[in-house]
Ligand SMILES: *[C@@H]1O[C@H](CO)[C@@H](O)[C@H](O)[C@H]1NC(C)=O
Ligand SMILES: *[C@@H]1O[C@H](CO)[C@@H](O)[C@H](O)[C@H]1NC(C)=O
C-alpha cells in the first residue's frame with residue numbers, strides 16, 4: 634500500500650516509472666500495474682467521431698508521440714461495420730524484421746473481412762532496422778502499452794478483447810508481450826507465427842541447448858492463451874532451435890511445453906493429425922482450458938505465414954490460412 638502510494642505520487646509528479654525488469658518480483662509488477670488502466674469492455678473513445686476523411690472499412694496511417702518523445706507510426710484498418718457506439722475487438726499485428734505495416738496487412742489478412750469481420754486491425758511500424766526492440770534501443774513493449782491506451786482513447790474498443798499476433802521477429806516480440814508483467818494484463822491472447830524466441834545465454838562460455846533452455850517469462854496473470862504456428866523446414870528460425878545472433882533459440886515444441894506448464898496445463902497434449910498427417914495440431918489443457926496453448930507444426934513448411942493461396946512471403950501454398958484460425962482462437966478469450 635505504502636509503495637503504491639509512493640508510486641502514485643511519483644506518477645502525479647510526472648515521473649516516469651520504469652517498467653519492471655523481466656526478473657522483477659511479482660509484488661513489484663503488481664504495484665506498477667495497479668497504476669495502469671484496468672481492461673474494460675468499453676473505452677473512452679466510444680462516441681468519438683472518426684477523424685476527417687476516414688470512414689469504416691478504410692486502412693490509413695496514423696501517428697503517436699510516445700513518452701520518450703518518439704514519433705511512432707501505425708497502420709489502422711476499421712471494420713466496414715465499425716460504429717462509434719459498439720466497442721470493437723482489436724488485433725495488433727507486428728511485422729517481421731525489415732518489413733512494414735502495409736506488408737504485414739497483406740501477409741496476415743487481418744484486414745480481410747472474410748477472415749476478420751469485426752475487429753479493428755492495427756499494424757505498428759518498428760523503428761531502427763525495422764526491428765522490434767525489447768532490451769536495447771526503443772522500448773517497444775512500453776510503446777505497445779501506450780499505443781493500446783492511445784487507441785482506446787481514439788476509437789471505440791472493447792479493452793477486454795485486445796489481441797496480438799506477429800511474424801518472425803514480430804512473433805518473438807508477440808511472445809515478449811505475453812511474458813511481460815504489464816502487457817500480458819492488457820492483451821487477452823497471443824498468436825505468434827514462425828517466431829524467434831531468443832534467450833540470453835547465462836555466460837559467454839555457455840552453450841545453447843535448445844531442448845532445455847529456460848525461457849525468461851514473467852506474465853502478470855496465471856493463464857495466458859498462446860497459439861503458435863511453425864514449419865519444420867524453417868531455416869531462419871529453425872524448429873529445432875539452436876544458437877543464433879549470440880543467443881539461444883529454444884526448440885519450438887519445448888517453448889510451447891513451457892507455456893503449458895506455466896499456465897498450469899501440464900506438459901502433455903492432445904495431438905491431432907491434420908491434412909493427411911502433414912500438420913500436427915497440439916492442444917494443451919483439458920475441459921474449458923483445452924487448447925489454451927495450441928501449436929500447429931507444419932511438415933516441410935518454411936519461414937512463411939501459412940496461406941492456402943500463397944502470399945508475399947512465398948508463392949508456396951499450404952493446407953490452411955492462419956488468419957481465420959487465429960481469429961477463432963482469439964474469440965475464445967477475453968480478460
Ligand atoms: C509525426 O510524423 C508524421 C509523418 O510520419 C507527421 O505527419 C506528423 O506531423 C509528426 N508529428 C509530430 C508531432 O511531429
Ligand atoms: C539479455 O541480454 C541483454 C544484453 O545483451 C540485456 O540487455 C537483457 O536485459 C538480457 N535479458 C534478460 C531477460 O536477462
Ligand SMILES: *[C@@H]1O[C@H](CO)[C@@H](O)[C@H](O)[C@H]1NC(C)=O
Pocket residue numbers: 886887889890901902903904915928
Ligand atoms: C504432444 O504429444 C506427442 C505425443 O506424446 C509428442 O510427440 C509431441 O512432441 C507433443 N507436442 C508438443 C508440442 O509437446
Ligand SMILES: *[C@H]1O[C@@H](CO)[C@H](O)[C@@H](O)[C@@H]1NC(C)=O
Pocket residue numbers: 712713714746750751
Ligand atoms: C459486424 O458486426 C459484428 C458484431 O455484430 C458481427 O459479428 C460481424 O459479422 C459484422 N461484420 C460484417 C461484415 O457483417
